[in-house]
Amino acid sequence: MEKLVIRNIGQILSGKMEAPIFDGDCLIALDGKIEAWGLEKDLNTEDATCIVDAHGVTLAPGLIDSHVHPVVGDYTPRQQQLHWIDSTLNGGVTTMISAGEVHMPGRPKDVIGLKAMSIAAQRWYENFRPSGVKVHAGAPVIEHGMVEEDFAELANAGVTYLGEVGLGSVKDGKTANQMVSWARKHGIQSTIHTGGPSIPGSGLIDADMVIETDTDVIGHINGGHSALPDDQIICLCETCTRQAFEIVHNGNERAAVLTVNTARELGKLGQVILGTDGPAGSGVQPLGILRMIAMLSAFGNVPAEIAFCFGNGNTARQRNLDVGLIEKGYCADFVLLDQAQHAPGKTMLDSVAQGNLPGVGMTIIDGVIRSERSRNTPPAQRLPERVL
Numbered sequence: 001m002e003k004l005v006i007r008n009i010g011q012i013l014s015g016k017m018e019a020p021i022f023d024g025d026c027l028i029a030l031d032g033k034i035e036a037w038g039l040e041k042d043l044n045t046e047d048a049t050c051i052v053d054a055h056g057v058t059l060a061p062g063l064i065d066s067h068v069h070p071v072v073g074d075y076t077p078r079q080q081q082l083h084w085i086d087s088t089l090n091g092g093v094t095t096m097i098s099a100g101e102v103h104m105p106g107r108p109k110d111v112i113g114l115k116a117m118s119i120a121a122q123r124w125y126e127n128f129r130p131s132g133v134k135v136h137a138g139a140p141v142i143e144h145g146m147v148e149e150d151f152a153e154l155a156n157a158g159v160t161y162l163g164e165v166g167l168g169s170v171k172d173g174k175t176a177n178q179m180v181s182w183a184r185k186h187g188i189q190s191t192i193h194t195g196g197p198s199i200p201g202s203g204l205i206d207a208d209m210v211i212e213t214d215t216d217v218i219g220h221i222n223g224g225h226s227a228l229p230d231d232q233i234i235c236l237c238e239t240c241t242r243q244a245f246e247i248v249h250n251g252n253e254r255a256a257v258l259t260v261n262t263a264r265e266l267g268k269l270g271q272v273i274l275g276t277d278g279p280a281g282s283g284v285q286p287l288g289i290l291r292m293i294a295m296l297s298a299f300g301n302v303p304a305e306i307a308f309c310f311g312n313g314n315t316a317r318q319r320n321l322d323v324g325l326i327e328k329g330y331c332a333d334f335v336l337l338d339q340a341q342h343a344p345g346k347t348m349l350d351s352v353a354q355g356n357l358p359g360v361g362m363t364i365i366d367g368v369i370r371s372e373r374s375r376n377t378p379p380a381q382r383l384p385e386r387v388l
């Protein structure tokens with residue numbers, strides 16, 4: 001049995017908005033799953049196969065990017081870039097969710113072709129995790145001509161998420177709602193491209209269409225790139241009681257702050273989740289989720305420990321994942337971070353609340369160390385260290 005012991009933890013962020021900071025200086029994982037946490041003196045640390053001395057830094061569930069556009073392996077043809085997933089791991093992200101493999105050159109748009117590509121993409125990311133990062137891919141973009149049997153077939157083949165509604169030929173709410181309902185019936189979650197067109201070939205989706213389509217996630221509610229007018233964003237926040245409000249790095253930052261302010265006033269911060277929407281026209285964002293956490297904490301008047309929940313626990317709950325929360329039996333996927341060197345603030349969380357990025361010192365996926373001092377974040381004051 002593989003037994004991971006992480007000791008001398010400064011604080012544990014839980015991913016849970018209702019209790020964002022857990023007491024304890026030690027966490028134990030068995031065979032890649034969280035087993036126990038608390039004070040080291042109260043825990044059984046015998047027979048460890050791997051010991052990490054956290055040297056006082058913060059442990060948090062690994063960050064989740066709710067909105068990526070992968071194609072194959074750790075390469076994106078969109079910006080001809082290699083190793084963007086590895087770079088993102090260095091930004092603390094351990095899980096990514098595809099919103100459609102739309103940058104595949106020659107992407108098939110006929111029904112049998114799009115199904116074949118989705119199933120293949122689901123397989124190639126399941127079979128090969130770049131740098132250990134979990135990429136939930138194989139997200140078909142709905143096209144006219146699909147029938148319920150197509151969604152049943154996709155679900156049976158392992159597809160769990162639809163790509164963004166609106167990036168294919170289905171542009172009307174009635175057809176989109178029918179297909180989203182079929183997807184939901186067969187256990188496939190859905191998202192939608194909210195706002196103006198992203199690149200030539202994509203179109204506008206306004207609040208009326210988002211509400212009519214009734215996807216599980218309001219994809220980039222702050223636009224990707226162009227946001228809806230303020231009154232439509234407020235309308236979505238007021239109307240939608242179940243859907244995730246997904247805020248992305250590639251969107252409009254002012255609209256992102258508007259969304260958080262509105263959600264806070266409505267008592268709906270639990271619906272806020274984060275993505276980057278990369279790779280896209282604006283490139284890839286290895287630190288995108290950390291940057292959103294710092295920006296929303298600083299400008300959205302949200303304590304940093306709550307803003308972190310937007311980037312892990314809220315997404316896990318909205319997306320039905322067994323990561324992103326400190327919970328017994330959940331995957332031992334973590335990011336260890338500390339206040340950046342020479343960044344203002346009394347503590348790491350205070351520094352983030354002032355808009356500064358923390359420094360990532362280590363990532364762990366399924367109980368295995370995947371990266372050590374980040375090559376991308378500002379350097380952390382203290383670094384965790386593997387001692388066994």
Ligand SMILES: [Zn+2]
Pocket residue numbers: 164192193194198219220224
């Ligand atoms: Zn989009």
